[in-house]
Every structure is written in structure tokens, then in C-alpha cells.
Amino acid sequence: MTLEFPPGMQLVDAELSEAFGTSRTPIREAIVSLKEAKLVDVHPQKSSSVSLIDLDAVEEGMFVRFNIETGILKEAIKNADGASITHLHNNLEEQKAALEAGQLDRFMELDNLFHKQLYFSVNKPWTWATVMRMVTHQDRVRRLQVRLGAEHLWPSYEEHLRIFHLVMMREACEDLSSFLHQHLTSGYYAALPELISKYPDYFAI
Numbered sequence: 001m002t003l004e005f006p007p008g009m010q011l012v013d014a015e016l017s018e019a020f021g022t023s024r025t026p027i028r029e030a031i032v033s034l035k036e037a038k039l040v041d042v043h044p045q046k047s048s049s050v051s052l053i054d055l056d057a058v059e060e061g062m063f064v065r066f067n068i069e070t071g072i073l074k075e076a077i078k079n080a081d082g083a084s085i086t087h088l089h090n091n092l093e094e095q096k097a098a099l100e101a102g103q104l105d106r107f108m109e110l111d112n113l114f115h116k117q118l119y120f121s122v123n124k125p126w127t128w129a130t131v132m133r134m135v136t137h138q139d140r141v142r143r144l145q146v147r148l149g150a151e152h153l154w155p156s157y158e159e160h161l162r163i164f165h166l167v168m169m170r171e172a173c174e175d176l177s178s179f180l181h182q183h184l185t186s187g188y189y190a191a192l193p194e195l196i197s198k199y200p201d202y203f204a205i
Contacts, residue, residue: 001039001136003143007202011040011048037136052204054137058188061135066184068131069115070177075122076167084121088164091117095157104146107153112139114160118167138188144199145191152191159183 005011016027031048034040041051076084091114098107119128145152163183166173173179196203 001139001143003140005050007050007052007140009050011050013047037133039136053140053202054204057137058141061138062185062188064134065131065138066181068127069118069184070180072119072122072124072127073163073166073176073180074172075124076118077170077172080118080121080167084117085164085168087117088114088121088167092157092160092164095160099150099153099157102150104150104153107150107157108142108146111142111153111156111160114163118163121167141188141192141195144195144202145187147198148191148194152187156183156187 011031013024013027013031017024020027031040031042035042035048038054038057039051040048042048080088091110095107095110095114098104098110116128119125119131159179159182162179165171166176196205
């Protein structure tokens with residue numbers, strides 16, 4: 001997920017077992033789970049490998065996330081309580097501090113947490129967990145976007161501010177759906193050509 005093991009890297013049970021100081025059994029169990037999440041490809045009679053980033057999987061994940069998160073945001077605007085709004089506000093303060101300090105991986109963690117807090121504000125933790133299983137390839141692209149610099153991330157922060165304002169003011173704007181779609185997809189489409197150019201071996205094209 002973090003690209004510490006980059007797409008295409010070969011995964012050898014014995015080497016992983018030694019690196020993590022464990023037996024091969026939990027390594028093999030982890031490989032099975034990662035295969036289900038489409039993060040690992042298992043080759044019969046050969047070693048496994050970290051899956052390449054599948055752009056079709058990215059598109060499908062964004063489709064699922066947009067359609068579910070539109071409903072989540074509408075519910076949050078109606079029903080988020082004071083504690084949830086405080087959590088969102090504190091998260092935004094941390095996002096800004098992380099960007100200003102150049103802590104871009106930290107910003108990405110806070111970005112995910114901000115959206116998670118929206119789901120939890122309307123008591124939908126299982127929905128969040130389900131969506132996260134669908135967006136593994138999208139999240140890996142987002143990890144690559146971090147490498148392009150903070151200027152690619154400030155727009156997301158500004159959009160989070162608007163989301164927070166909508167929830168705090170209980171203001172369901174007319175362009176909510178189009179705004180959220182832009183928030184979830186525009187950074188990806190803007191960065192994708194440069195990412196493919198810089199990391200061509202990471203993508204299944």
C-alpha cells in the first residue's frame with residue numbers, strides 16, 4: 001500500500017520470513033489476504049509479486065467511493081454531531097500543519113482520516129471498511145502523487161475546508177455531487193500522465 005514494496009517486486013516466502021522474523025505460515029496467510037485485495041499476484045509454481053497498478057481497478061474504486069461518499073456527505077450534513085465536527089476541525093488543523101512542514105505522507109494519512117471521520121459521523125464504520133477494500137489501487141496512486149510535491153496536495157486541503165463548512169453549517173449545496181466528484185477524481189486525472197511518465201514500470205497498461 002505504501003509502495004515500500006514497489007509494484008512488480010518479487011515476493012519470496014523465505015526472504016519475507018527472515019525479514020519479518022516469523023515463520024512462513026503467517027507470510028503465506030498474508031499473501032492470500034493481499035491477493036484478495038488485489039495488491040499481490042500469485043504465480044503458480046513461482047514466487048508471488050506485488051501487483052502492478054491497474055487503472056481499471058482505480059476507476060472502479062473511484063466509482064464506488066464517489067457514489068457511496070455522496071450519500072455519506074449528505075447524511076453528515078444533516079446529522080453530524082458536535083463531537084464529529086470538532087474531530088473534523090482538529091484534523092484540518094493537522095492537515096495544514098503537515099503541508100506547511102512538508103510532511104506529505106502525514107498529510108495523506110490525515111486526508112484518509114478526514115474522510116473516515118465523515119463515515120463515522122453517521123455511524124457507518126462497516127461501509128468505510130468496505131470502501132477501503134475497493135480502493136487499494138487508487139490509494140497507491142495517491143501515494144505516488146505525494147512524490148510530486150505539496151503543490152499537488154493543497155487543493156485537496158482547500159476542498160476539505162469546504163466539506164467541513166458544509167457539514168458545520170448544515171448546508172446542502174446544489175452542486176454537492178459535482179463538487180465531491182471533482183474532489184475525489186480531479187487530482188488523479190491531473191497527475192496521472194506525469195506519474196505514468198515517471199514510473200512506467202509501476203502501471204499495468
